Amino acid sequence: MLALRNITAGYGAFTALWDVSLDVATGEAVAVVGPNGAGKTTLLRVISGMIAPRAGSLSFEGIQLTGRPAYEVVARGIAHVPEGRRIFPMLTVADNLKMGAYLKTARRAYAENLERVFGLFPVLSERRRQRAGSLSGGEQQMLAVGRALMSRPKLVLLDEPSMGLAPVMVLRLFDLIRRVREEGYTILVVEQNVRQVLKLVDRAYLLEAGHLKMEGRADALAEQDFVRKAYVGL
Amino acid sequence: MIDPIFLAEAAVNGLLLGGVLALLALGLNLIFGVIDIVWIAYVDLVMICMYAVYFLVQVYGWPIWLGGLISVGLGALLGVGVHLLIISPILGSAPINQLLATGGLLFFLQSFATFLWTTDHRSVRVTLPTIEIGGMFLSFARLIAFAVALLVMLGLYLFLRHTYVGTAIRAVSQDRGAMALMGANPRVVYLVTSAVGGALAGVAAALLILQYSVHPFFGAAFGPLTFMICVLGGLGNMVGAFIASFIMSEVISIGGVVWSTEMGYVIAFVFFVVMIFARPGGILGKRA
Numbered sequence: 001m002l003a004l005r006n007i008t009a010g011y012g013a014f015t016a017l018w019d020v021s022l023d024v025a026t027g028e029a030v031a032v033v034g035p036n037g038a039g040k041t042t043l044l045r046v047i048s049g050m051i052a053p054r055a056g057s058l059s060f061e062g063i064q065l066t067g068r069p070a071y072e073v074v075a076r077g078i079a080h081v082p083e084g085r086r087i088f089p090m091l092t093v094a095d096n097l098k099m100g101a102y103l104k105t106a107r108r109a110y111a112e113n114l115e116r117v118f119g120l121f122p123v124l125s126e127r128r129r130q131r132a133g134s135l136s137g138g139e140q141q142m143l144a145v146g147r148a149l150m151s152r153p154k155l156v157l158l159d160e161p162s163m164g165l166a167p168v169m170v171l172r173l174f175d176l177i178r179r180v181r182e183e184g185y186t187i188l189v190v191e192q193n194v195r196q197v198l199k200l201v202d203r204a205y206l207l208e209a210g211h212l213k214m215e216g217r218a219d220a221l222a223e224q225d226f227v228r229k230a231y232v233g234l
Numbered sequence: 235m236i237d238p239i240f241l242a243e244a245a246v247n248g249l250l251l252g253g254v255l256a257l258l259a260l261g262l263n264l265i266f267g268v269i270d271i272v273w274i275a276y277v278d279l280v281m282i283c284m285y286a287v288y289f290l291v292q293v294y295g296w297p298i299w300l301g302g303l304i305s306v307g308l309g310a311l312l313g314v315g316v317h318l319l320i321i322s323p324i325l326g327s328a329p330i331n332q333l334l335a336t337g338g339l340l341f342f343l344q345s346f347a348t349f350l351w352t353t354d355h356r357s358v359r360v361t362l363p364t365i366e367i368g369g370m371f372l373s374f375a376r377l378i379a380f381a382v383a384l385l386v387m388l389g390l391y392l393f394l395r396h397t398y399v400g401t402a403i404r405a406v407s408q409d410r411g412a413m414a415l416m417g418a419n420p421r422v423v424y425l426v427t428s429a430v431g432g433a434l435a436g437v438a439a440a441l442l443i444l445q446y447s448v449h450p451f452f453g454a455a456f457g458p459l460t461f462m463i464c465v466l467g468g469l470g471n472m473v474g475a476f477i478a479s480f481i482m483s484e485v486i487s488i489g490g491v492v493w494s495t496e497m498g499y500v501i502a503f504v505f506f507v508v509m510i511f512a513r514p515g516g517i518l519g520k521r522a
Binding site for chain 1: 398401402404405408409411412413414415416417418419420
């Protein structure tokens with residue numbers, strides 16, 4: 001479904017990703033783990049078109065998306081839940097979700113999608129008239145995920161969904177992501193919380209200082225060695 | 235002692251002027267909030283639109299409402315033009331360059347108007363009655379201007395509140411990058427914002443020409459006042475700009491009656507300086 005071939009990318013003189021190749025098949029859940037600064041966020045940004053790669057190619061369902069702007073990529077069916085959630089704090093929860101359905105195709109199915117998102121995250125329905133900035137961290141993350149689902153994506157990119165959340169909330173959130181998965185969405189998730197994320201996904205990649213170091217089935221990788229490497233990069 | 239009726243009249247006139255000022259402040263603020271650039275030449279676009287209404291109505295004999303509609307359309311076109319020709323090429327550059335570029339546009343428009351139409355003051359002579367309410371004499375032109383300004387602002391509110399594009403405009407002013415992830419082309423959002431901001435300038439022009447004569451330096455008279463209102467309300471804050479418009483217009487209007495017109499402006503500017511020391515983020519702005 002998604003194929004990255006020899007992607008090199010960075011910011012200015014700094015190169016964050018070196019020659020990265022990665023695949024995600026339809027219906028799969030894949031994690032990219034690694035220590036801070038490994039290039040995980042950059043990887044998702046390249047996929048969603050927030051930054052253009054310097055070299056390499058990116059295709060989705062057989063269509064070349066290399067260097068296409070973000071607003072075109074989302075129309076192809078890739079929704080990105082960015083690092084730090086990036087919800088619109090001054091808009092209401094309902095307006096945030098409405099913006100998730102900005103695409104013409106998504107507007108037509110707005111009511112249906114809203115019902116689906118409220119089914120997954122009932123708390124968003126309760127708080128729909130509240131300003132998004134007034135939600136708790138966990139609720140804001142649910143809103144960010146819900147907003148991404150409003151565009152009816154085929155692939156959902158999640159950037160550190162557990163970041164800044166209390167441990168109890170982290171467990172709840174992973175539960176919710178599991179439910180999102182069961183709805184049939186393909187997921188590519190970037191996480192520092194390795195132990196939790198390996199329980200969620202089918203496969204995982206280890207990214208270290210911009211290079212992909214290891215790849216394998218999640219259950220096999222849940223071994224001590226991989227987890228240690230992902231945490232400390234040794 | 236001043237007759238209280240004069241004070242009341244001044245207060246009402248201040249309110250009426252505030253409505254038109256609010257249009258200008260909201261237009262400028264909308265553009266700033268979304269594109270993060272202050273259009274120094276904003277009121278000079280109003281000046282160009284005022285000339286358009288003047289020529290259509292006074293020279294070619296069009297009805298004022300039709301001239302006004304043309305002014306709105308012209309304003310929107312000018313807004314789009316300014317964005318495409320001046321702002322868009324320098325979007326990524328340092329803020330000072332953007333200020334200088336729109337400042338340059340100001341001098342261009344002033345000189346352009348002086349060259350084409352000389353420095354004569356021109357006004358539309360539409361005879362509108364003065365009405366007397368409880369001893370106060372109020373100009374019908376100002377009442378109409380106020381009513382139209384309020385209606386247009388209500389329309390703007392509904393647009394920003396209830397349409398996809400309007401909500402996207404508010405969203406972009408909070409997080410530019412995230413809106414692109416929703417599938418909105420930032421360029422389209424910028425163009426719509428510029429067109430709406432320009433259209434507001436066009437509306438203001440049609441209302442101002444009923445009360446003031448137009449000349450190439452009209453922008454110099456109302457431009458600084460508009461910027462002060464935006465800053466006083468908290469740059470980018472629409473509700474703040476709306477309230478600040480009425481505060482400033484009341485200070486000018488009442489100060490003008492109690493002392494003199496010039497003193498009215500002096501007091502307003504001093505008030506502005508004091509307020510900026512007291513609340514640097516504006517009356518409704520976030521505290522730093």
